[in-house]
Amino acid sequence: SQQGEEDPQALSIQEGENATMNCSYKTSINNLQWYRQNSGRGLVHLILIRSNEREKHSGRLRVTLDTSKKSSSLLITASRAADTASYFCAKATNAGKSTFGDGTTLTVKP
Amino acid sequence: EAQVTQNPRYLITVTGKKLTVTCSQNMNHEYMSWYRQDPGLGLRQIYYSMNVEVTDKGDVPEGYKVSRKEKRNFPLILESPSPNQTSLYFCASRFVGTSVSSSYNEQFFGPGTRLTVL
Numbered sequence: 001s002q003q004g005e006e007d008p009q010a011l012s013i014q015e016g017e018n019a020t021m022n023c024s025y026k027t028s029i030n031n032l033q034w035y036r037q038n039s040g041r042g043l044v045h046l047i048l049i050r051s052n053e054r055e056k057h058s059g060r061l062r063v064t065l066d067t068s069k070k071s072s073s074l075l076i077t078a079s080r081a082a083d084t085a086s087y088f089c090a091k092a093t094n095a096g097k098s099t100f101g102d103g104t105t106l107t108v109k110p
Numbered sequence: 111e112a113q114v115t116q117n118p119r120y121l122i123t124v125t126g127k128k129l130t131v132t133c134s135q136n137m138n139h140e141y142m143s144w145y146r147q148d149p150g151l152g153l154r155q156i157y158y159s160m161n162v163e164v165t166d167k168g169d170v171p172e173g174y175k176v177s178r179k180e181k182r183n184f185p186l187i188l189e190s191p192s193p194n195q196t197s198l199y200f201c202a203s204r205f206v207g208t209s210v211s212s213s214y215n216e217q218f219f220g221p222g223t224r225l226t227v228l
Contacts (some may be wrong), residue, residue, distance in 0.1 A: 068143070095166075096143075097168065098143060098155055099169070102153075
């Protein structure tokens with residue numbers, strides 16, 4: 001498996017509910033990023049959190065980072081059907097390597 | 111429009127026939143990278159480049175070559191493609207260094223190239 005591991009692999013919720021996805025990693029990071037991918041298309045950057053930050057917000061997105069536990073979570077509040085996609089965390093090092101997890105597939109039912 | 115372009119978008123080829131997938135970005139990014147994505151999996155990094163004439167191996171470099179002669183271009187070369195290189199390929203770019211902007215290091219992705227090797 002890869003360095004960034006998402007949990008759960010799949011998540012199905014009703015519109016309006018909150019969705020929480022988790023990401024764990026094994027080695028130290030410079031920053032951790034979350035991306036969204038609609039089926040078979042390119043990834044779109046959602047939010048970046050640096051190793052010295054604990055929480056970031058962007059609209060309905062909230063990301064937390066716990067470096068002691070080597071984990072991050074992405075919370076999407078008041079989900080919409082349009083949020084249906086795969087979500088990936090990516091770990092970045094200063095040296096340029098970038099490692100993605102296997103993703104969480106989110107389905108939001110109308 | 112700021113973007114990363116890849117060509118071709120779709121390619122079907124045969125084992126052993128050399129091919130090149132081009133990648134170009136217009137954002138003056140120093141960093142460029144190639145990834146492959148297989149069904150149900152995340153992206154795996156093939157090669158990356160921190161700047162012109164500087165390239166490094168990612169996690170799955172075997173069977174691939176890259177070059178970075180110009181800042182905007184980062185072609186991916188498969189000298190002798192094999193069926194296990196059938197995959198969806200993405201190119202990405204970003205700035206290097208740090209900035210007060212929280213999104214400074216975000217990667218911008220191309221639309222992907224779906225490659226089938228028969």
